[in-house]
Amino acid sequence: MNDDFYMNLAINEAWKYQILTYPNPAVGCVILDKNGKILSIEAHKQAGKAHAEVNAVKKALQVLNPNLIFPKEDDKIYEFIIKHHNNLLKNSKAYVTLEPCSHYGKTPPCANLLKEIGISEVVIGYEDKSDLAKGGANLLKEANINVKFGILKDRCFELLEPFLMWQRGNFSFLKLGMSINGVVSGGIITNLDSRKMVHKLREKIDLLVIGGNTVRVDRPTLDTRLINNGKNPDIFIYSKKQNFDKSIPLFGVENRKVTISNDIKLIKNYKLCMFEGGENLLNNLPNFVSHILIFSSTSFMNRKAINADVKIQKLFSFDMKDNFYIWYKIKS
Template structure:
């Protein structure tokens, strides 16, 4: 389950307004599939895990392959090379409904010795995708292990649908709850506000690029699903950022638009914007934290000075709080949590009554670069040539 949770964290916030979910398939003590939900409107983690596991079974398990091919023959699927047809067809499927229908038609009971680990109870409703619980019910694995129940009225009830299959509940539930935090906040108020910061081991965040290639791709992916990017007037004047999505994966760029940009400044005027790279974008100037929109996914980008100033303004003005502080640390020699705690001290200073707690840390090395190479992109990503960044998440208490 921890492997499924850690993998799902790689896509944190990218799935909003959906929850971040991971799924792993274990067969005879071998992991044959590891997947996560990646973007709202695309296949859920369980569906992608079924797809990967099915492909593994028919290419690595001779008994399973024979059973599936015999079933195909009985169903009248007569191809010159049925196995190649099955592999190529399923590999190219991106639509969740089509994957459901394909696996329902051809699974032939080959999942009988598989255990499915899922970080969230499988959904039980028809939305943009069919219910995952129905697919799991159809393929009837040996056991299903669920970390966290689904409490949303619309999607809950998956465990009831799967009542005929042995189910284990609550494995690493607390860790799964942390993974769900952005989604749960969204469910409460249709809003999630994230402050992104990048800094070095000693806390400095000025003078030069800090984020590595993976961090940049991840940030640009997040911008694709965000509604707003918010920066300070000082950041605009000092850095003149593009605030675009040029390094994101095409998967996230598809059907996305550049988020609106808000400049938080007490002195900047509209006429000043023409001097900056963002002049052609949808840009507005706001004067206080209370003017930050109350709905949508908002990414605030800046340094510790802006963060502390903003936290004080939020407290003074009784504005909507920042839900999450996400930081990149470079260079990442190791996951020294003392370094992360320095960031917590900055955000939890005595003058700020809003407090944050450490939810997750990991290292970004080449996770997103590998995905970029899979599509053979020719994008060149600016970098400080560091091999890794620590990434941490602080969630509001």
């Protein structure tokens, strides 16, 4: 197996948590033992929680020593590893989609962790150019650790791009639920696991955007009830008409701001926005919406399929029992 193979594993693992790590980037990490055996494939899963490297090192140590009892609190795992790694990972190798951080923030620096466990080589997909976090590779090199850059750099950039966009001001994407033959309307299409994932995304975003006609016809709630009532997103209803029936459930959700406007540019004042809708929205997306996330059932439905003219590039797909989802980038 070559470097591309292992980096690809790290990239695919990280894509599973795209958006869920907001405002942090999605990052993946693979650890090999000194003989080249895969010990762990892990990712950063939530802002404020352990980074990908910490999760991967933890898993690798558990494989090598199942008797290690790690603390349950994420903020204690780093120091536990420093004290109890017992050189089990000496001369091991790490693949990381993004340069390991070198600063103390909500979590300690991952570059230092890799140095302390005696790792011999770190293969990095994409260089961290941020003023705060860059410098991890230099820290590793100063400890005589071999560092290699640029493995699957383009794929690592695709993974990182949503983070870079919301850091610059705005990342907006469209979410669609679709049958295998392209039906996007007429009731529930995807399974419970897919709908739970959508609710997880809703909990993370700054703003949920929906068309006025969809609100009037579907009378949605657009909340996060499927994940034990997480934070409900603020709503932007894109509509020329300002009058809506306020008994529509979305208006009754507590601690929510609902904006009704035909000025689509207002959305760019928010860092992370998810559009929800169907054929009409897909065919009239503003040019700053750069990605599409499609949740698809594996069932055919006897209803009219979507009719659209949008060029897209597939980035990542993931199976969810009898459903799957695919991230696409819209091509200009």
